[in-house]
Amino acid sequence: MSLLFKNAKQLVVQIDDFINTVEQGILVFKEGVLNYLNNDKDLFANKITTIDRLEATADKLQRQIDDEFYRHSLLPQSINDIESMLDRMDELIDISKDNLYQFELEIPYFPNSIREDYIRLTNTSVESALCVVPAVRTYFREPIKVRDMLSKVYFYEKETDKISRSIKRKVFHEMHDLDLAQKIHLRYFALHIETISDKAEGLADVLSIMALKLNV
Numbered sequence: 586m587s588l589l590f591k592n593a594k595q596l597v598v599q600i601d602d603f604i605n606t607v608e609q610g611i612l613v614f615k616e617g618v619l620n621y622l623n624n625d626k627d628l629f630a631n632k633i634t635t636i637d638r639l640e641a642t643a644d645k646l647q648r649q650i651d652d653e654f655y656r657h658s659l660l661p662q663s664i665n666d667i668e669s670m671l672d673r674m675d676e677l678i679d680i681s682k683d684n685l686y687q688f689e690l691e692i693p694y695f696p697n698s699i700r701e702d703y704i705r706l707t708n709t710s711v712e713s714a715l716c717v718v719p720a721v722r723t724y725f726r727e728p729i730k731v732r733d734m735l736s737k738v739y740f741y742e743k744e745t746d747k748i749s750r751s752i753k754r755k756v757f758h759e760m761h762d763l764d765l766a767q768k769i770h771l772r773y774f775a776l777h778i779e780t781i782s783d784k785a786e787g788l789a790d791v792l793s794i795m796a797l798k799l800n801v
Contacts, residue, residue, distance in 0.1 A: 595653065596650065596653045596654075599646055599649050599650050599653065600650060600671075600725065601722075602646055603643060603646040603647060603650060603671065603674070604674070604718060604721055604722060606639055606642050606643045606646060606678070607643055607674050607675070607677055607678045607718070608715070608718045609639055610636055610639040610640060610643065610677070610678035610681050610682065611677060611678065611681055611711055611714045611715060611718075611781070612711075612715075613632050613635050613636045613639060613681070613685075614632075614636065614681035614682075614684065614685055614711065614781065615707055615708070615711040616628075616632055617629055617632030617633065617636065617685045617688070618685070618688065618703075618707045618778065619704060619707060620632060621688045622695060622700050622703055622704055622707075629688070629689075632685065633685060633686065633689055636678075636681060636682045636685055637682065639678060639682075640678050640679060640681075640682045643675055643678050644675070647671055647672075647675055650671065651668065654667075654668070663795075663798075663799075666791075666794075666795045666798070667795075669791060670721065670724075670788065670791050670792060670795060673784070673787060673788040673791055674721065674788060676784050676788075677714055677781070677784050677785065677788065680780055680781065680784055681781065684777040684778070684780065684781070687774070687777055688774070691770070693770050693771070693773075693774050694767065694770070695771070695774075696760065696763070698760070699752065699755065699756070699760070699771070702748065702751065702752050702755065703752070703774070703775070703778070705748055706745065706748045706749060706752060706775060706778050706779065707778050709741055709744050709745045709748055709782070710741070710745040710778050710779050710780075710781045710782040711781055711782075712737075712741045713737075713738050713740075713741035713742045713745060713781070713782035713785040713786065714781050714782065714784070714785040716734075716735075716737040716738045716741060716785070717735070717738045717785045717788050717789050717792070719734060720734040720735055720738070720789065720792055721788075721792060724792060724795065724796060728795075728796045728799040729796070729799075731792060731793070731795075731796035732793050732796050732797065735789045735792065735793055738785055738786060738789040739786065739789065741782060741785075742782040742783065742785060742786040745778075745779050745782040746779065746782075749775045749776070749778075749779045752771070752772075752775050753772050753775060756768050756771045756772060757772075
């Protein structure tokens with residue numbers, strides 16, 4: 586991260602901490618959903634507590650980073666882009682927390698015949714988000730490499746869409762023992778899970794443009 590912030594060591598530390606916190610939040614979301622699907626109630630409750638703490642930490646770090654930017658007038662030509670990127674990173678942990686809470690609040694029922702599909706959906710959606718994290722880190726060090734790192738983000742986002750469509754088709758066309766309300770609920774939680782990859786794709790789009798600006 587020294588390439589863009591040679592004289593701002595505190596800011597470097599804060600941005601690294603922020604990225605680490607968001608990454609941890611994404612991983613906690615993944616484990617939380619898997620805990621729920623496997624009916625590990627105590628582990629799931631622990632993930633709710635953990636993601637609460639991580640999301641609060643990410644918000645605090647983002648405010649500190651904003652203060653550092655304006656206090657030292659750092660990178661005035663890039664500050665809006667960087668803040669937009671960090672906002673989108675923050676959305677990743679925000680939506681991870683919100684979606685995990687939906688599981689706790691609505692207590693969805695997942696038939697055994699479809700649980701593996703939701704596990705695969707969760708793993709793939711989260712993988713898209715995890716692939717964008719190293720690209721964010723690289724932006725601050727070697728922006729010329731960023732765009733080449735984003736192909737995996739888009740790949741996993743498309744795979745997530747395919748798995749989600751397959752789940753919805755299975756739910757509405759094959760699972761005749763479920764009533765319509767149950768089917769809608771299952772579709773709803775598929776949408777929750779795939780939102781993670783959608784947010785990762787949006788962040789990748791912004792990051793790609795930002796890297797292009799630095800390389801022209």
